[in-house]
Amino acid sequence: MNIRAYRTAFAVHARQVSRYRGAALGGMVTQAFFGVMLVALYEALAGEGDLLRETATYVWLQQIFFRAFFSTGGEIYEQIMSGSVCYSLLRPVDLHLWCVCREMAAKIVGVTMRLLPMILIQFVLPESWRMLPPDSPVAFVRFALSLLTGFLVIAQVNMITAAVTMRTLDNKGFSGLINLVMMILAGNIVPLTLAPERLQAVLRWQPFAQMLDAPIRMWLHAGPAGEWALSFGVQLAWLAGLTVFSRCLWGRGIRRIELQGG
Amino acid sequence: MRYVMHAMRMNLRRAAQYRSSFRMQIAAQIVMTFGDLWAILLLAERFGGMAHWSLYEVMFFFGAMQIAFAVTEMINRGFGHISSLIRMGDLDTMLTRPRGIAAQVILSELDPRRIGSVAVGLTALTVATLKTGLRWTLPDVLLLLWGMTGTVALMMGLFMIEAVVCLFSVQSVEIVNVFTYGGRQTCQYPLDLYPDWLRTTFTYVIPIGLCLQFPVCHILGKPLAGAETGGWVWLGPAAGFVFLGLCSLAWRLGLRHYRSTGS
Numbered sequence: 001m002n003i004r005a006y007r008t009a010f011a012v013h014a015r016q017v018s019r020y021r022g023a024a025l026g027g028m029v030t031q032a033f034f035g036v037m038l039v040a041l042y043e044a045l046a047g048e049g050d051l052l053r054e055t056a057t058y059v060w061l062q063q064i065f066f067r068a069f070f071s072t073g074g075e076i077y078e079q080i081m082s083g084s085v086c087y088s089l090l091r092p093v094d095l096h097l098w099c100v101c102r103e104m105a106a107k108i109v110g111v112t113m114r115l116l117p118m119i120l121i122q123f124v125l126p127e128s129w130r131m132l133p134p135d136s137p138v139a140f141v142r143f144a145l146s147l148l149t150g151f152l153v154i155a156q157v158n159m160i161t162a163a164v165t166m167r168t169l170d171n172k173g174f175s176g177l178i179n180l181v182m183m184i185l186a187g188n189i190v191p192l193t194l195a196p197e198r199l200q201a202v203l204r205w206q207p208f209a210q211m212l213d214a215p216i217r218m219w220l221h222a223g224p225a226g227e228w229a230l231s232f233g234v235q236l237a238w239l240a241g242l243t244v245f246s247r248c249l250w251g252r253g254i255r256r257i258e259l260q261g262g
Numbered sequence: 263m264r265y266v267m268h269a270m271r272m273n274l275r276r277a278a279q280y281r282s283s284f285r286m287q288i289a290a291q292i293v294m295t296f297g298d299l300w301a302i303l304l305l306a307e308r309f310g311g312m313a314h315w316s317l318y319e320v321m322f323f324f325g326a327m328q329i330a331f332a333v334t335e336m337i338n339r340g341f342g343h344i345s346s347l348i349r350m351g352d353l354d355t356m357l358t359r360p361r362g363i364a365a366q367v368i369l370s371e372l373d374p375r376r377i378g379s380v381a382v383g384l385t386a387l388t389v390a391t392l393k394t395g396l397r398w399t400l401p402d403v404l405l406l407l408w409g410m411t412g413t414v415a416l417m418m419g420l421f422m423i424e425a426v427v428c429l430f431s432v433q434s435v436e437i438v439n440v441f442t443y444g445g446r447q448t449c450q451y452p453l454d455l456y457p458d459w460l461r462t463t464f465t466y467v468i469p470i471g472l473c474l475q476f477p478v479c480h481i482l483g484k485p486l487a488g489a490e491t492g493g494w495v496w497l498g499p500a501a502g503f504v505f506l507g508l509c510s511l512a513w514r515l516g517l518r519h520y521r522s523t524g525s
Contacts, residue, residue: 026439033440037448037460044455045309173286180294190301194308 005093006101013105017072024113027067031114032121035063039129048128054220058191060131061216064118065111068151069182069211071158071175072106089254096159096250103155132220139222142232146215149235153210156242157182159250166253187213193220207242210235273372284375291378295328298450299386315452318393322478324450325386326406330413330474331446332379338418339373344425353520363517364510367425394482402481405496409477412499416473417442419502419509426509426516445470452479454487461487469505472498 039056046052079085088095122130134140161175168174183189185208192203192213203209204217214235218228302324306317344367347353356366391398420442449470453461465471471486476498480491 030440030444033444034447037444037456040456040460041451043457044313045305168282173283173290176290177286177293180290180297184293184297184300189297190304195304196307 002093005091006097009093009098009101010105013072013102014109017106017109018113021113024110028114028117031063031066032118035060035121036125036129039125043128052128053130053132055191055194056129057131057220058187058193058216060118060122061219062188062191062212064115065147065212066188067110067114068107068154069179069186069188071161072103095254096247099159099162100152100155103158104151107151107155134219135222139218139220142222142228143215143219146218146232146235147212149232149239150211150215153207153235153239153242154182156239156246157207157211159246160242163246163249163253166250167256182208182211185209186211187216193217205234207238210238270372274374287375288378291332291375292382295332295379295382298328298447299324299382302450312451313455315455316394318390319482319484320451321386321390322482323452323475325383325390326410326474326478327413327446327450327470328383328386329380330410331417332376332383333410334414334417334421336373336376336380337414338368338421341367341418341421341425344428348428364422364513396482398481405477406481408496409474409499412473412502413470414502415506416468416470416502417445419506420445420468422506422509422513426512429516429520441468449475452486469498469501473502474499 038059039052042055042059043052046055079088088098091098134143157178161178164174185203185206187193187209192200192209195203204213214231218231299321302312302317302320306312306320311317312320344353347356347367353363353367356363359366390396424439424442445464445468448456448460448464453464453471453475456464461471465475475486476489476491476495479486480495485491
């Protein structure tokens with residue numbers, strides 16, 4: 001397997017995404033507004049105190065990494081629907097891995113572009129609305145590792161969506177649905193940490209919580225190593241499971257694909 | 263009018279062509295709206311209501327806002343998609359036709375899928391009515407409908423402003439989404455939960471408060487942010503139409519300066 005091809009796919013797409021500064025700015029304003037609005041709401045509900053600070057941190061981290069949820073510009077969907085995916089199929093690469101590289105490039109670059117301004121906003125906000133720094137340096141390292149894994153989990157779900165598109169040739173229905181389910185179960189609509197205890201026992205371990213919820217919990221609480229290992233292990237396990245599933249779907253989709261157009 | 267009916271029929275038929283996708287998208291709408299409702303349930307459970315509002319009272323605000331917004335999107339998808347109309351040159355085609363531009367843009371894409379959100383909104387209103395034991399009177403119903411109508415007008419105005427920005431920048435401008443989607447998100451909760459500046463903005467500048475929240479408060483018989491409601495709330499929703507009027511002026515002005523993307 002030629003690593004260089006995938007590295008190039010990553011680098012080229014990273015550069016492409018970094019061109020869209022206007023989109024990044026627009027997205028940032030929207031995310032900042034939603035962040036402020038949600039934190040204001042939680043302040044009204046929770047009052048000042050640790051709970052508010054932790055919830056605010058959760059909200060801000062969700063908003064900062066929001067871009068990572070979405071597939072990169074829907075390009076592979078367009079290719080599948082227009083039929084030009086056949087050119088991609090001719091490339092002497094593993095198309096699945098190739099696309100994952102592009103997805104990761106879009107996520108990492110997209111998030112990085114929004115990162116600094118979103119952090120700077122924190123200094124303008126009233127103290128009780130700001131996000132907390134990581135619990136400890138160890139917590140930060142765990143968070144970073146877990147976040148990267150989370151991005152990979154999202155990329156696999158994006159790939160599953162693309163595989164379904166190959167079958168149905170319509171990207172709006174299924175991908176819209178899965179994106180919404182993702183927003184809700186990943187804790188973007190409402191922090192999963194606010195759910196009742198019994199519900200959390202279920203929510204924490206479902207695949208969508210492995211995207212951003214698991215890393216954010218590591219940021220908030222350093223916790224004993226055993227607890228962390230369990231949480232990270234579950235993340236890796238879901239990643240492995242989803243990768244196998246999406247490769248399987250993808251492989252079958254490619255074999256059966258009916259090209260559109262002449 | 264014949265033209266309007268024709269456009270509506272065409273739009274419905276187009277949507278029905280892709281049946282499984284259509285069903286999927288309605289499901290997606292239901293999931294989305296239900297996700298917001300779930301957030302309210304979760305928060306009310308966690309914090310024992312929402313400040314001085316009970317869960318079911320909040321559900322009135324939620325239901326009314328969701329329905330109004332969904333109806334807006336149902337009839338106003340065209341303005342939401344203005345950037346693609348401009349880029350594909352469709353707007354130029356419209357300019358050559360002897361019909362109102364705004365009407366053409368609106369009718370270019372009607373979106374029946376939003377019915378999913380309306381359904382969830384209605385469910386929320388029904389559950390809230392049953393749980394609070396609210397007795398609807400005819401004036402109440404009329405007031406709510408009038409409030410929602412005003413909100414629809416207001417939201418159409420916001421989408422129009424978004425379109426004006428697009429006329430100049432050609433790109434779709436996400437920033438304006440702050441007011442449309444952000445407005446929906448903010449105003450599905452009673453506005454007095456928010457700090458003053460945010461509340462004032464959404465009460466008077468973008469008057470969703472006047473259009474929808476004061477009427478809802480009047481029906482519930484509760485004050486909003488200390489302001490007692492009274493007969494004057496009937497005037498509130500008119501603000502939505504004033505807002506729409508101002509926005510359509512801006513739209514007309516923008517159109518005069520519009521330069522095609524050419525091709």
